Amino acid sequence: MRILLDTQCWLWMTLSPDRLSPKARSLVERGGDELYLSAASAWEIAIKYSVGKLRLPEPPGRYVPSRLEALRVVPLPIEHSHALHVATLPRHHRDPFDRVLIAQAQMENLQILTADPLFAAYDVTTIDA
Numbered sequence: 253m254r255i256l257l258d259t260q261c262w263l264w265m266t267l268s269p270d271r272l273s274p275k276a277r278s279l280v281e282r283g284g285d286e287l288y289l290s291a292a293s294a295w296e297i298a299i300k301y302s303v304g305k306l307r308l309p310e311p312p313g314r315y316v317p318s319r320l321e322a323l324r325v326v327p328l329p330i331e332h333s334h335a336l337h338v339a340t341l342p343r344h345h346r347d348p349f350d351r352v353l354i355a356q357a358q359m360e361n362l363q364i365l366t367a368d369p370l371f372a373a374y375d376v377t378t379i380d381a
Contacts, residue, residue: 258366
């Protein structure tokens with residue numbers, strides 16, 4: 253499977269794996285699946301860290317790349333086509349970062365691991381975290 257990790261799920265995976273459901277934890281730990289983290293998530297993490305809404309063991313510029321490598325998660329860049337695809341999405345969700353994730357999942361044929369029930373309103377396959 254090819255799975256895009258919602259920002260919150262990636263943070264749980266790296267900081268508090270016990271917050272993931274047993275099924276989701278098994279999925280991300282078993283190997284064999286391609287796990288992706290969007291540049292939108294890295295951007296969201298950087299913003300939340302810089303305004304004091306997110307605590308990390310080290311600054312995001314070191315933490316995110318080191319965790320991507322250690323957990324073998326593939327960085328997913330935001331292409332212009334992804335950003336422009338956001339304009340075609342229904343307005344079920346107002347969070348701009350989540351809307352980019354949905355656009356990327358649709359365009360790259362990825363499933364999304366998320367705890368956000370609003371993702372299911374879109375034409376994407378979700379995996380409950």
